[in-house]
Amino acid sequence: MTKTVEKKFLPDVPKKEMDELRNTVKAASLKIIADNIERMKKADPHRPEAMKYFDDIANLFGQRQQEIQAEKEKGKKVIGYMCLFAPTELITAADAIPVRVNSGWYDTSKLGDRVVPVEVCPVIRSTIGAKMIELSPFLEQSDALISVLTCDGMTKLSEILGDTKAVWGMNIPRVKDSTQSLRFWNDEIKHMKTQIEQFTGNKINRKNLKEAIEISHRATKAFRRLQELRKGNPVIMGRDAMLVNQAYSWDDKKRWTEKTEALCAELEKRVERKDWVVSPDTPRVMVTGTPMFWPDNWKLPTLVEEGNPQGVIVADEQCSGERILNDPIGVDEWSMDDMLNAMSERYLMASTCPCFTSKDGNEDRINWLLNKVKEWKVQGVVYYVVRGCMLYAMEYTRVKKALDKINVPVYYLDTEYTREDVGQMKTRVEAFLEMLNARIDI
Amino acid sequence: MDLGTQRVQVVALKDGAVVGRAQGFSGFDPTKAAEQAVNEALTQANLKLSDVNHFAATGSAMDMAPYVNSTVSMMGADAKAGVFLAPKARTIIDVGAEEARAVKTDERGIMVDFVVNERCAAGAGAFIEAMARALEVKLEDMGSLALKAERASPINASCVIFGESDVVSLIHRQESKPEIARAVFDAMADRVSAMMHRLGINPEVVLVGGVAKDPGFVASLNRKLGLTVVIPKYPEYVGALGAALIAATRVKEAPK
Structure with a gap:
């Protein structure tokens, strides 16, 4: 049923070149995944047993790809998405599989340069490149994509990906605190419900939507339990927690919840035994800014946790991390209208994405950050931005002012989808950690 | 070491x-x-x-x-x-061959904040070197040359490569060598002071690193910051x- 549509953006890469490139990048990626995991194991010689599951699921070309393929063969649809605003409960309710498809591969960003200029955010360029050589298992398996138009990059990315499959744009209002915004977004959610129903041929009803929301609720509970454990003396390395959090975006939701609960149970026992993963006086770092998509974007957390002096990441404020599941959908009565209203509120109002503004600017993000710093006893914040990521870059000044006020140091770290700047990053990250240590010693 | x-x-x-x-x-x-x-x-x-x-x-x-x-x-x-x-220093600027950075410190010499220029040589010593080549002037003569300039002629210095073509266009406009040399240091000082403004400038400001020995850069930076930077004997x-x-x-x- 492949229709020949004229491509508006993407070049036709000859099959042979495409295969060669895909094989090379895939081989390199498998090595990077293995290397990341190896280093995470080394950082914690008594790594929790439960992490083994997440190490396996971290292989993007492994078990999960095969599972989704098997489901597809049985007739299930896969609906991919880029931004977190995609209402995944609607997908689950319609008996389809939701999966996030942003690219974390450095190598494919160079391919994206054939389509858009290098000034464009590398997350976008890399996702384009991954599509060009059909690298990403989850992007390839997606029968349709939900693209929420959050930033300029995402808006045009959805047009570019539209060359190869159905892309459903969702128009997110940018003034968050106005009633018409919420009304408008509510209509978008309802429209998406119809869209998904038509595409999958499955009706979304009270029963299956309630079930889907309850799956999310249980996941949120497990998720929050894990972050809660990071409030005290360090009992898990930041990288391990970050991998668990991010794996939710491609894993089976019920199984992810079980495995995360198991991890938490193991960690809670360690807390009882006061079995800390690093010394309690290790500087406690929070990361905020551009999302860090697995597997290549692991250089900052690796530098922090393998640094000399060493730091430990206790929290993040990123859409590749804690923003994924932090907020439950607040349903009162389980009528269809109430569930859809609760979903639109949760997806719009709870988000701290810098695409928003309001009467007080993006006050919600500042409040989240300040609250995190306080409750997770954060001693320093790394503000991580990839070049071309305008919204995060521009919001830095305000964040810095807010953190200055409570005397918490923040370092602006800009980087690219490249491995070549690791040396320079190391210098800066270690200087920052040294500074945090000096403050702690006083 | x-x-x-x-x-x-x-x-x-x-x-x-x-x-x-x-x-x-x-x-x-x-x-x-x-x-x-x-x-x-x-x-x-x-x-x-x-x-x-x-x-x-x-x-x-x-x-x-x-x-x-x-x-x-x-x-x-x-x-x-x-x-x-x-002892009164609270901001240290370090301009080396390939990197410029600024450090905020407390009275005990413990850093409290820092910034590094964004992986670009336009704010560092390598820029002077490239511009000296374009002007066919010895690197060590750039400073004294710039001090002879009577007025400023701005260039953009967004990067070393484009800076070079900026300099060539000044040459074509028949600007004098001293003025062009000063333009080079002014452009560099612009980059460094923009970086410092992001950090906040607390006096006294001490300038260190190899480029601190260049009187042309020091004059431009002082003008730009509106203060006199302290330069130690062996920067x-x-x-x-x-x-x-x-x-x-x-x-x-x-x-x-």
């Missing part, structure tokens, strides 16, 4: 005073270059390797430094030495001095 990509500097400290100072090119074997510089500094001080209580290294190649007991970041070293040399040794001072405190903390 301050082991950089281009040069290595060594300072020997005895009872809180500098007794030896040596430098060399890092070259292909920075470890060996550092060993030689250490020997030279110790010879000056009439000391032997075994007399040294603690070796501390800093610089981008510090992981390759020999004899090392501990390391310290370049920013931490700048803060420590800056306050040692000028290129400040990183090594900072490491030595930190080595001294570490000896006190944990005697051998």
Whole structure:
């Protein structure tokens, strides 16, 4: 049923070149995944047993790809998405599989340069490149994509990906605190419900939507339990927690919840035994800014946790991390209208994405950050931005002012989808950690 | 030891005073270059390797430094030495060949914040070098040339490569060499001061690093910041001095 549509953006890469490139990048990626995991194991010689599951699921070309393929063969649809605003409960309710498809591969960003200029955010360029050589298992398996138009990059990315499959744009209002915004977004959610129903041929009803929301609720509970454990003396390395959090975006939701609960149970026992993963006086770092998509974007957390002096990441404020599941959908009565209203509120109002503004600017993000710093006893914040990521870059000044006020140091770290700047990053990250240590010693 | 990509500097400290100072090119074997510089500094001080209580290294190649007991970041070293040399210093600017950075420090020489220029040589020494080539002037003459300029003619200096074509267009407009030289330093000072404004400028401001020896850059930076930066006697040794001072405190903390 492949229709020949004229491509508006993407070049036709000859099959042979495409295969060669895909094989090379895939081989390199498998090595990077293995290397990341190896280093995470080394950082914690008594790594929790439960992490083994997440190490396996971290292989993007492994078990999960095969599972989704098997489901597809049985007739299930896969609906991919880029931004977190995609209402995944609607997908689950319609008996389809939701999966996030942003690219974390450095190598494919160079391919994206054939389509858009290098000034464009590398997350976008890399996702384009991954599509060009059909690298990403989850992007390839997606029968349709939900693209929420959050930033300029995402808006045009959805047009570019539209060359190869159905892309459903969702128009997110940018003034968050106005009633018409919420009304408008509510209509978008309802429209998406119809869209998904038509595409999958499955009706979304009270029963299956309630079930889907309850799956999310249980996941949120497990998720929050894990972050809660990071409030005290360090009992898990930041990288391990970050991998668990991010794996939710491609894993089976019920199984992810079980495995995360198991991890938490193991960690809670360690807390009882006061079995800390690093010394309690290790500087406690929070990361905020551009999302860090697995597997290549692991250089900052690796530098922090393998640094000399060493730091430990206790929290993040990123859409590749804690923003994924932090907020439950607040349903009162389980009528269809109430569930859809609760979903639109949760997806719009709870988000701290810098695409928003309001009467007080993006006050919600500042409040989240300040609250995190306080409750997770954060001693320093790394503000991580990839070049071309305008919204995060521009919001830095305000964040810095807010953190200055409570005397918490923040370092602006800009980087690219490249491995070549690791040396320079190391210098800066270690200087920052040294500074945090000096403050702690006083 | 301050082991950089281009040069290595060594300072020997005895009872809180500098007794030896040596430098060399890092070259292909920075470890060996550092060993030689250490020997030279110790010879000056009439000391032997075994007399040294603690070796501390800093610089981008510090992981390759020999004899090392501990390391310290370049920013931490700048803060420590800056306050040692000028007790009222609260901001240290370090402009080297390939990088410019600014460090905010407290009165004890402990850094409280820092910024580094964004991986671009337009705010660093390499820019002067490239521009000197375009002007067919010796690098060491650029400064005195710029001081002769009667007025400013702005260029953009967004990067070394485009800066070069900016300079060529000034040449075509028949601007004089002194004016163009000054334009080069003004553009660099613009970059450095923009970086400093992001950090906040707390006086006194101390300028260190190899470029601090260039009177053309110093004049432009002073004009741009509206203050007079303090320049220590051996600005290129400040990183090594900072490491030595930190080595001294570490000896006190944990005697051998």
